[in-house]
Amino acid sequence: MKAVRVHAYGQQPSIDDVEEPTINGPLDVLVEIGAAGLCRTDLHVVEGQWAAIQDPTLPYTLGHENAGWVREVGSAVTNVAPGDAVILHPLVTCGLCGACRIGQDSHCDNASFPGLNVNGGMADLLLTNARAVVKLQPNLQPADVAALADAGLTAYHAVRKSLDLLTPGTHAVVIGAGGLGHIGVQVLAALTSATITVIDRSSEARELAGSIGADHTLDANQTDDQILTQVRDITDGGAHVTFDFVGEHGTPTTGVAMLRNRGSYYTIGYGGEVKIPTIELISREINVVGNLVGTYHDLVELMTLTAQGRVTLHTRTYPLDAALDAFHDLESGTLVGRGILVPKNAS
Incomplete structure (x- = not known):
């Protein structure tokens, strides 16, 4: 599959062919990406500003604003099923630490952060877990809401x-x-x-x-x-x-x-x-x-406002293959609203 990857800080990312992720655990959810938002944080990641904080193993795939359709789920997943349209909370959290127990899961002690310290969603597929997925209401489509996963x-x-x-x-x-x-x-x-x-x-x-x-x-x-x-x-x-x-x-x-x-x-x-x-x-x-990114419950509330038409994303869409053009437009300030990368197979 195609993926936008960082190989070295201070150098522009590249579009690579990589192996598809697979379900490994009972709470895993494999998502076909319908859209991945482009964020100024992605520019900071490429610059290396997050290297000391997140310390990812290079190369890895960018993309922390993701939405799409469930392709496959682990044996213990009950909140979504294959075919469901979903938006993904940026963090993959444990549900067991003190922060998660009190609903502050954006500060989870054991979280991974797709797009910052593990492979993200600027790709055809993304592996996440059941705690990260929010099922979309029927009037919402992944490309319409992807950037709300972090920016929103x-x-x-x-x-x-x-x-x-x-x-x-x-x-x-x-x-x-x-x-x-x-x-x-x-x-x-x-x-x-x-x-x-x-x-x-x-x-x-x-x-x-x-x-x-x-x-x-x-x-x-x-x-x-x-x-x-x-x-x-x-x-x-x-x-x-x-x-x-x-x-x-x-x-x-x-x-x-x-x-x-x-x-x-x-x-x-x-x-x-x-x-x-x-x-x-x-x-x-x-x-x-x-202010860091919001909690899972914040995302649920935001999706309610969005389904009601009270929050709307103003976006410019790029095919995934044109990711470097999107990065340039964001860095140069010519992009108004949010840039959205859409894989070729998204429908």
């Missing part, structure tokens, strides 16, 4: 954590309305009554944000002082919550600066640094909140 799930998780802070009359600011942020805007509009302001460099992304729930949009191609002045005017003094879907190139600094006292900076994107004098943390009582 991460955005949903961050917004879900902030609900107590975003009561009526509050202001949320979203930095970056691209592949991750445009989902966050929709989730904010679906779950809160906060006024939503979006900041992005791309006029296309701002236009999209305005059509899916943003009340205000600001051009990021201004000075920081100009942006901060406009945000403070719109929010009457500062944001209650800032969601930073970029997390680098200076956005952590401006994201914190636009908060009102007792505001919260939620970082979802990464690559930069948050530097705040401790006296500012104390005197303003501001919070810095990290």
Whole structure:
């Protein structure tokens, strides 16, 4: 089968012919990939940023945003059957550790992470387990939802954590309305009554944000002082919550600066640094909140919103054989929404 593989960090991946995975254990699920999302994390993986954290054995297959159809299941699998359309939680978890027991399975002590430390879904087939698969409702297709497995799930998780802070009359600011942020805007509009302001460099992304729930949009191609002045005017003094879907190139600094006292900076994107004098943390009582991928239950809730039509992915589809073109478009910033890789045999 075909697979998009990393052979060495700092070098572009290649499209290889590899052996098909097979069922080995009673809870295994073999999935025919219908679509695999392309994420900025994939760029960071290729750069080697995750090497020390995940330490995969090279070469291996990329792809952590996956959906498709069940081909085969292990003897103990009861929640899905061959032919079912499914989306896959990014982590393959154990169900037995303390984190799993309390529903925080995204922090499973024994998890594997397809696409980051074991073979992922930018391929014709992916081996996962019964704890990772969410059966799709009949009105959803794998290509329509694949990128929600991580981008959507991460955005949903961050917004879900902030609900107590975003009561009526509050202001949320979203930095970056691209592949991750445009989902966050929709989730904010679906779950809160906060006024939503979006900041992005791309006029296309701002236009999209305005059509899916943003009340205000600001051009990021201004000075920081100009942006901060406009945000403070719109929010009457500062944001209650800032969601930073970029997390680098200076956005952590401006994201914190636009908060009102007792505001919260939620970082979802990464690559930069948050530097705040401790006296500012104390005197303003501001919070810095990290956000990893969401839980299995978060993904179930997100699929419900999606089936209801309240969250929609804006995507550009590439055949799996054109994966390197998709990587280039994402890295160059010409890709609006999410890139989706579709294997030739997907139907």
